[in-house]
Amino acid sequence: MEIDREDGRTPNQLRPLACSRNILHRSHGSASWSQGDTKVLAAVYGPKAGTKKNENPEKACFEVIWKPKTGQIGKVEKEYELILKRTIQSICVLTVNPNTTTSVIIQVVHDDGSLLPCAINAACAALVDAGIPMKHLAVAICCCLADNGYAVLDPNKLEEKKMTALAYLVFPNTTLSVLPEGSSLVEDEPVEHGIITSVTHGVMSVDDYFLCVENGRAATASLSAFFRKNFQQSQRDPSKAG
C-alpha cells in the first residue's frame, strides 16, 4: 500500500534542490537554498573580534539571527535560533579562531514545509562560502509519518499538516575517502549515521522513530552528493572567484 503524494513524488523522493552561493556582496559568505518552494537565504558575517558575555573566550562563538517572512520575532524563531546555533557549533572547528563571534543571519523567503532543514542546509552553504573552518557539513532532512505508518521525506506544507508526526534530522555528510571503509566506523556504524540534531513533533512509537532515522540516513547520501557537486562546480570556474 503506497502513499500517493499530491505532487506525484515517491515517499523517499526529495523536492528539486537549488543552491546558489555568494549572492550578497557585503556579507563574508552567503547562500540561498531552496527545496521545492521553500526558500531560505543565509548570510555569514565573521569572524569578528570578541565573544558575547557568558560565552567561553577560548572558543569561537556563533550567533544566529532568524528573520521570519512576516510577523514579529517570537518563541518559534528563538527556538530555531538556538537549534541552529548548537548545530553550527557542533560542526565548526571552534579552536581555530578563539575569542571571535561569527553571525549567521537567516531570512525566510518562502515557507512551504520543511523550513528548519532548509535553513540548516542554507547556513552550511553560507559558512562554506565564508570559509569558516568546519569538520563536516550538516545535512538536514525532514521525515514525517502518515497515519498508516509510512515514512515520507521532505513534505510540503499541506503534507505536514496532514501527518501525525514529523522529525527534523541532521546528519553529517557522507564522506568520500580513499581510505578503506574500516577506518571510518564508530561503534560498528559509519560516522555519517550519527545524528547531530533531532527535533520531533507529534507522538510516534520508538520503532517509527528509528524508521524515520533510517530513511533520513538514506536521503543524506543524495543531499551530500548535491552539496559536493554544487561546491565543486564553482571551484572549477575561475571567473567566479572572489
Added chain:
Amino acid sequence: MGLPDSSQDLTSEMEVDAFRRIFPLRFFERHLSESLRPDARPLDKARDTIVNLGLVSTADGSALAKIGSTTMLAAIRMEVMTPSTESPDEGCIAVEFHMPPICSPIVRPGRPAEAAPVISKRLSDTILSSGMIDLTELCLVSGKAAWMGYLDIYCLDADGALFDAALLSAVVAFSNLQIPVVALNDNGRIVAITNEKEQDNASIIEKEAVNKEKRKLTLKNIPFSLTCILHKNYILADPTTEEESIMDTLVTVVLDSSDQMVSFYKSGGEALAYSSSIKSCVELARKRAKELKEILGEMDVD
C-alpha cells in the same frame, strides 16, 4: 603550572576543589571511568524527585517539583474567553516558562535568559502534542465561551535538567487543577460564583452553575521526560548544571504512559547519536517514566 599532560603530578599536589575547577573534564572523566559521578550517583540514576501540590492558594492549580536541586513552581489560572471560529468547541492553554534571576547566577534582570523562550515553546509543543489534555473539556458554551488556561512555570533553582522538572511540575499542576464554578448571568456572560457571601438567594437561583459536574480535567497519556548527556561512550542520566556545562551533548527523550515517544530532542553537541545510544537513552527514559509514575501514584495524582 605544568602542562595538562603532566597533570598526574599536579593531582597529587592540588586540592580536589581546585582540580575540579581547573580541569573539570578530567575530574569528571576520572569519575566516569569508575561508573560514578562526583555526587556518588551511578551513571543511569536520576536525582531524588519530590513533588508538592496546591501550594499557591490564589491559583486554580499549582505544583512544586524538585529534581535534586532543580526547583520549578507551576501555577495555572483559568480565564473565560471566546473560542476561535475554527475550533468553537475547544479551549486553549498558554504555557510560559520564566527564569527569574533567583534561579542562576548567569541570569540577570532585564536580560531574559536565552533558554527561557525555547523551553516555553518545547513545553507547549510537548503538552499539546502528547494529547494529555482534551481541549474540548475546556469548552463551556460552544462557540461562545471556553476556558483559557495560563500555565506559568517559574524556575526557582536552575541546576540542570530544566525541561524535565518543568514538564513534571506542569503535569502535576494540571492534575491539581480545580476549574472554578461559573454561571451564565442575565447578559449572557459567564460570571464566577464565589463561595464567600451569598448576597441574595434570588439571584443565585437564576444563575445555574454551567459546569458543576466537571471540575477536574481528565489526563490521559501523561508525558514523562528524561535528559541525558552523551559523552564518548558514557550516557549520564539527569545531568546537573556543572555536568551540562562541561559535556555539551544533551538528549531529551519524552515518553508517554503508553510507551509512545512524544519527543526526541537533540540539539547539536559534540557527540553524535548513533542507534545504540538512542536505544540506551530510550531505555533509561522508560525506567525513569516508571519511577515518575510511582511518585505521582503515591501522591494520588489521577
